[in-house]
Amino acid sequence: MxxxxxxxxxxxxxxxxxxxxxxxxxxxxxxxxxxxxxxxxxxxxxxxxxxxxxxxxxxxxxxxxxxxxxxxxxxxxxxxxxxxxxxxxxxxxxxxxxxxxxxxxxxxxxxxxxxxxxxxxxxxxxxxxxxxxxxxxxxxxxxxxxxxxxxxxxxxxxxxxxxxxxxxxxxxxxxxxxxxxxxxxxxxxxxxxxxxGKSPIGLRLGKEAFYRMADMPFEDALDLLSEGLKKVLATDDAREGMTAFMEKRKPEFTGK
Structure with a gap:
């Protein structure tokens, strides 16, 4: 090859x-x-x-x-x-x-x-x-x-x-x-x-959810995405991102 x-x-x-x-x-x-x-x-x-x-x-x-x-x-x-x-x-x-x-x-x-x-x-x-x-x-x-x-x-x-x-x-x-x-x-x-510069885990979870819901009925898609948001909110990167926003600084994402 x-x-x-x-x-x-x-x-x-x-x-x-x-x-x-x-x-x-x-x-x-x-x-x-x-x-x-x-x-x-x-x-x-x-x-x-x-x-x-x-x-x-x-x-x-x-x-x-x-x-x-x-x-x-x-x-x-x-x-x-x-x-x-x-x-x-x-x-x-x-x-x-x-x-x-x-x-x-x-x-x-x-x-x-x-x-x-x-x-x-x-x-x-x-x-x-x-x-x-x-x-x-x-x-x-x-x-x-x-x-x-x-x-x-x-x-x-x-x-x-x-x-x-x-x-x-x-x-x-x-x-x-x-x-x-x-x-x-x-x-x-x-x-x-x-x-x-974005959160690696946030992008991964988001892409995964969007890919899965592409052909779902509306109600099922919303259920999937709401669960996806809970997963994102539970990450260290989400906490870091929100803290950085409040402190008016650039977030330091680790992908966790």
Missing amino acids: SEDHLLYRVESSIAYFTLNREAQRNAISAEAIELFLQYLDRAEADDQVRAVCVTGSGEKAFCSGGDLGGGMTTSGMDPIAGYATLLKRLAGFPKPTVARVNGHCLAGGTGFMLACDIVIAVDNAQFGTPEVNVGLFPMMIGAVIFRNVPHKKAMEMVLLGDRLTAQQALEMGMLTRVVPAEQLDEAVTEVLQKLV
């Missing part, structure tokens, strides 16, 4: 995942899926990691989808099942995740992007699900598309296979914000630094 397909590093409490196949427009390979899962386990177990950033190498593409040229079949794993597992893992990851969309994001790359909590994209990026143009269909990423995009707009996107501008993707709810290319790193860094 080539570890060059996905780069991983930790810096200033942030774990950076970089799809590293620039010549292939960062197309997803089986090796990248395996490494992604391994590195997510590493990032979750590392108490020093408080946030995750997912991006692609170069300036042209964040991720162009699955490698139709054979990169999805060079490993012993089932790439379809592996990709589905990866989307579940990323969408339910207990630490906050930010997608740094540095270029075009298409097909399976849409899954990586939408599975992240926050998505910041360059204004010249294009988006879409072109699978129908080659006789396929965006099956697995439909699970995250329909949790982010209104039904009719989602169906238009997956059935036509047309490319969308960053502004169109923003208006559909696929992106958090759009910035000029020269402002991308500044915008992403600002968000990541803010996330690092």
Whole structure:
């Protein structure tokens, strides 16, 4: 397995995942899926990691989808099942995740992007699900598309296979914000630094509750969230945060 397909590093409490196949427009390979899962386990177990950033190498593409040229079949794993597992893992990851969309994001790359909590994209990026143009269909990423995009707009996107501008993707709810290319790193860094300063346990409990209640009936969701609030209030970080607020100082969160 080539570890060059996905780069991983930790810096200033942030774990950076970089799809590293620039010549292939960062197309997803089986090796990248395996490494992604391994590195997510590493990032979750590392108490020093408080946030995750997912991006692609170069300036042209964040991720162009699955490698139709054979990169999805060079490993012993089932790439379809592996990709589905990866989307579940990323969408339910207990630490906050930010997608740094540095270029075009298409097909399976849409899954990586939408599975992240926050998505910041360059204004010249294009988006879409072109699978129908080659006789396929965006099956697995439909699970995250329909949790982010209104039904009719989602169906238009997956059935036509047309490319969308960053502004169109923003208006559909696929992106958090759009910035000029020269402002991308500044915008992403600002968000990541803010996330690092929050309570790790508060964010974990909150994300877990929000993920679980997504498809619940209203009454059941409120019951779950009320219990979740009790858990958060019982943490040392919550007590520290409220004390710091009253004392007009910056809280010192420990993740407990």
